[in-house]
Amino acid sequence: MNTEENRVVSFKEVLPLLPLRGMIVFPFMVIPLDVGRDKSISALEEAMVQERLIVLAAQRHAKINDPEPDDIYTMGTIAEVKQLLKLPDGTIRVLVEGIRRAQIVSFVQSDPHYRVQLAEVAEADEKNVEVEALMRSTLYQFEQLIKLSKKIPPEVLTSVSNIEDPGRLADIISSHLNLKIEEKQDILEAVSAKSRLETLCTFLVKEIDILEMERKIHLRVRKQMEKTQKEYYLREQIKAIQKELGDGDERAAEVEELRSRLAELNLPSEAEEKALKEIDRLSKMPPMAAEAVVVRNYIDWILSLPWNTLTEDSLDVKGAEKVLNEDHYGLEKVKERILEYLAVCQLTNQLKGPILCLVGPPGVGKTSLAKSVARALNRKFVRFSLGGVRDEAEIRGHRRTYVGALPGKIIQIMKQAGTKNPVILLDEIDKMSADFRGDPASALLEVLDPEQNCAFGDHYLEVTFDLSQVLFITTANTFHGIPRPLLDRMEVIHISGYTEEEKLEIAKRHLIPKQLKEHGLTEQSVLFHEKFIRQLIAGYTRESGVRNLEREIATVCRKTALEIVQSSRNTIRLNKLHLQKFLGIPKYRHSLAENADQVGVATGLAWTEVGGDILLVEVSLVKGKGQLILTGKLGEVMRESAHAAYSYIRSRVKELGIPEDFHERYDLHIHVPEGAIPKDGPSAGITIATALASALTEQPIRKDVAMTGEITLRGRVLPIGGLKEKILAAHRGGIKKILVPKENEKDLEEIPANILRKVELVLVESMDEVWREALIPKIQVASVS
Template sequence: MFKSLPIQLVQEESDDLIQMINPEQESDLKPEDLPEELSILPIKNTVLFPGVVIPITVGRQKSIKLVKKAYQGSRIIGVVAQKNSQAEEPTVEDLYRAGTVARIIKMLVLPDGNTTIIIQGKNRFAIKEFVQEEPYLTAHIQLQSEPKLNANGKETKALVQSLKDAATKILKLNPEIPIEAQVALDNISSMAFLVHFLASNLNVEVAEKQKILETQNLVDRGTLLLQYMLKDIQMLEIKHEIQKKVHTDIDQQQRDYFLRQQIKVLQDELGYDGPDKEVEKLRKRAENKSWPQPVADHFSKELDKLLRINPMAAEYPVAMNYVEFMLDLPWGEYTLDDFDLKRAKKILDQDHFGLEKVKTRILEYLAVLKLKQDMRGPILCLYGPPGVGKTSLGRSIAKALQRKYVRMSLGGVHDEAEIRGHRKTYVGAMPGKILQNLKKAQSSNPVFILDEIDKVKADFRGDPSSAMLEVLDPEQNNTFGDNYLEVEYDLSKVLFIATANALDTIHSALRDRMEVIEVSGYTLEEKVEIAAKHLVPKQLKEHGLKTSDVKISRAAIAKVVNSYTRESGVRNLERKIGTLVRSIAKSVAMEEPFDKMVTEETVTKVLGVEIFDEELYQGNDIAGVVTGLAWTQVGGEILFVESSLSKGKGGLTISGQLGDVMKESAMAALSYLKSNADALNIDHRVFQQYDLHIHVPAGAVPKDGPSAGITMFTSLASIYTQRKVKAKLAMTGEITLRGKVLPVGGIKEKILAAKRSGIKELVLSSKNRRDIDEIEKHYLKGLVFHYVDSVEEVMKIALLKDQVDKPMKFVFAEQKIHA
């Protein structure tokens, strides 16, 4: 506002011109004082208000003709603002329909040939119609009279004072406005002239000034003007605050610079290292790094950037941590491999009893590495139940190769940034765990164990499994990109070994990048050997005892395995042995008498009541009870399928928290039995007049899988025929509606579960014979295998001709025949 003042523009003119801005000298024109047709002068970028004197430079030929003729005559013209300021020759459509009658006070011809006129606004008018456009615009107009106003009214006085206060505030906030403006403002006493004078100098668009001009009531005109002025004040205040803040920041920076220079001088005097010396130390450390040239260039840029950052700024420690992390990474630093395979075999045999197939595959893997001298090979994935030694196998491999050992647990990882890191722009950004572990190992070729890779979960923060694809792909991991590091890192020399309890939860593309090696559970004999050679000495050492203090007999260990730990691995077995050792450690510490030989009686005394029976098999005295075999993530188990019949209407109930697959197996078995009832001498009426209930005990435990088909069929055949099931027999296999027996998985774990439970005979699909052939012979000792292709063969093996002791007698109601 007040960018240019009319009074300054005419101050070189005569005194009577200055007096004309005095509202006391104003007088409204009357309609009879005007010609019938008024010449219309279009003006750009401003609006003329009554009483206000402004200069206008006339450049258009039409406008020059109009001004010259008017100046020679009455000097009265109509001034109308243009809507479009870009139009050089405006038409009637480009003009507003309201303007101000003006009197030309002075016309000046400037040296550059332009004509400038000084005009004063008189009355507002509205155009009724345009009469002509050539040689200039003329129109019929109607004067807009100003309604009388009570100058002493409260509303008028308040409005005038508000306008003056707002104008004064604008003058204070805008230093560009000359001091004479306040003098001019103080000399205005007329409200009409005050409104018009302020509106003319208001810093708003032409359309908003035109809106003020067209407002009929003077009070409304002043109120609208006040709204625009208040907006202008807000903008000026914001601008003033920004300028003040910038000025303060510059002062603060200058102060900080001065203080930093003083600190630098003091540090030099005291012998402390300043930021410059720290950066130089980092640069010297970088000279010993054998990193690629692009990485060296990137590091140099980061150091140069660090020098430009204020050491007291929040960004400085972030940048410092980044360059230090780059230096801490083992770029091109490798340990020498020991490829003595005989030594490796000896270490594997010492650390792990059994697992011959797994150890053979690991030795083959190491042999290829020795011959190839290249890490680009399959990523190993050790798959099996908990406690069988998957993670410790990885430690043994690192020991055999004399490499650094790194273990990273992926259980519960659901953030992609855990693998790839965060971008540096985030607050609290950190590198991924892959690079963090390499930094700890201080080697670029450690044995890296990715533990529990099947427990990785995806959520809204990304899919860590997808991030692992690059890590475990030999074709890609030589250019691994961490979001935090921002440069590529070579992971191709790292020996990655993953472990998993289940394969179905691993991302399919991730599983495709790994060679799965199954690590199955241990037999009773293997557990006894593992406990005697590894677990007992380890627990004695951890509890501060010597081997001379106590001896645990093999019979006692076998008692612990059979009666207290039914698992595929040995983790729970180690806990129980620890309990036995602690009881002895307590006696030693308290100097109490104790028996150094731990026997079966000692085991029962310390561990309490036996958790598991010697044989879980429950006999064959009841019809419809059949023993099946199941696979779980913690090893194999036996389960029972029970069936019962009761008088009813042929209903079917299935219980025991069975999944969809097991329910479908039950339906398939029942359908096959119904279609072949005649072959089993089953009366068809039993299916209509008796309800069938199929139950798998441990109802609180969810169960599912394709292994129970023939078990359910045998249970149904037994209950409907009341024939006995062969003693100490278990079975596993899926059934089809045609009576075919399909193969299933997890055979070794199921065989171990059968041996633990006292089972002597097993019924399997003939296609599972290949799985049996791959199992070591000592696992199969004491077991008889029956290989079948159809359920008829299953019945011949599983069902005896004898009925149970108290067979159920079926009573059928007579069916009425309707004529």
């Protein structure tokens, strides 16, 4: 036989086949097997009849119960059946010993069991220096494996060390390894002893690396467990010592309670780590230490915040519309914008978006709108007034180094709400101020920025808090007080004043039922007629909102309650006499329009923080040296408008028919009544120019005409703001015709249709158009006189 290479010797022996599931039998290996499949039992019975020889070959997939020839590896082992024992359950326990490798050439029988034609695999004696080195390396690796693994008995190494045949050494070591079926099959199919040892060495190195890693992991886990057990043991000792000394029981119980509360909250990792650190500090502090109180308060704040508590949103747009209509009358565009916002939130299933800013005069329902949004969404509602806030720490909190430090108002509100997604109303955002303690408006930038507030940092907490699921709504009376960077982060919704018709409906639907209930009255005991309510609105209130109207209705209800008690009457029908009896004479005239056309008196329209108002401009012409006198506590902008109007009049002396040297012979006194009230704005230019033209030409100005607009030196009429508020004020004042800049035509769609039907709007582009509509020609004046 050639010693340089292996050779395959064919012989005609046919043996029964026993397929193995999940295991491989190597030559020289003695192992018990439990056989239960019918084909396998039949193969064993034939082997016992013959020479006790059987072929053992592994299945490629252990789950197959009835393997086909393709499911069985072709390299197997010829084994001798040493013992055979039939068990009561029908299975057979057999002891086999591997003899030599064999190659399956073909399957000659499949029923009742497999019989296969074999080709014996003979191995050449390859023992040389390289093979000797491989044997020593394999033995060394096997020795290291036995040291790391406790599954292989040390006696195995002694028995293996005495084997001199390299092939047998490889087979016996392989039989003791916990390898995969594919890996063991690779060793079995390695016919050459050299290649078998090389493959075995590779698997041994890999297995040793795995065992080394398992050992390191085990040591690390054991060390951690020992540390935990040690800490537990020491804590128990501390408890025992404190118990013997009679102190510390309350502190230990308190610390354990804090730990259990923390474990239940499932805080973010950053907050949990910080809280654990502070609890450990608290456990080591003496009970009477001053810092212990600070740490205890800090831990209470951390544990009381709603880190994961959420209320389930109700994103039903129809339901929200119903709620808004129940709570508010009118404000159609405002409601539409809020419903659009909620509809987008319903489709995206989230409320991350722009911050809503409700801008409008007092008493128009900005705060109640925010409450209605919270009710429509089924969310908690919290209000925080920013009026007068001038310290940055009010928003971001104080650092814990200060005595009496507290979190900022935002964190306090979140604790008060008890949920992570409330509706927070930041009221009067235009009333904030700044001083040496910081700028709170700048601190609000992070709160109201949807891209940043997911990690809001409070100075007291020292950990970030997620505000991204909070719905912020802000309110303001004017734009002017809101810093531009803050305004840029908000979506503004304008809320203008109410018309008389809207006030009437609001009073009937909301204000009167509310006040009747608060004063213990019923709708049957006090009858509010529509005419009574209209007289109350026209004679006793003049505002954009309905706050004063509600106050006057409350006064009427108090007086009525007193009269019912004193007179023992069951029902009172309110009329004009009751109105004067309860509230006195009317505070306001029904109409503010002048009773007669006058020279030098023009009716202008102004915008204020509480809505629109009527503004009279008076001009008096007296002999003098051409001075222009301005009174009425006018601001710088109105003074500039007056000078521009005066210059324009001087440039039009020929068209107006006035002397060219009037400015040298007469003084012009421009006065705006109610001198104690500051007045400013860029919309009085055409009003002043009309009053000047009337005084110089002695042409009266129509009593039922009001105007608004800025003037240029060339007589152009420039657009203005607050048009809706001004038109509402003119309507309340009984004005029939309003002159509006042509460029404000786009703003007319905001005016209620019922108001447009009652007043005449004239769009003007130049002063000539204004004078044509406002001034009465001298010919008409003469004919009338």
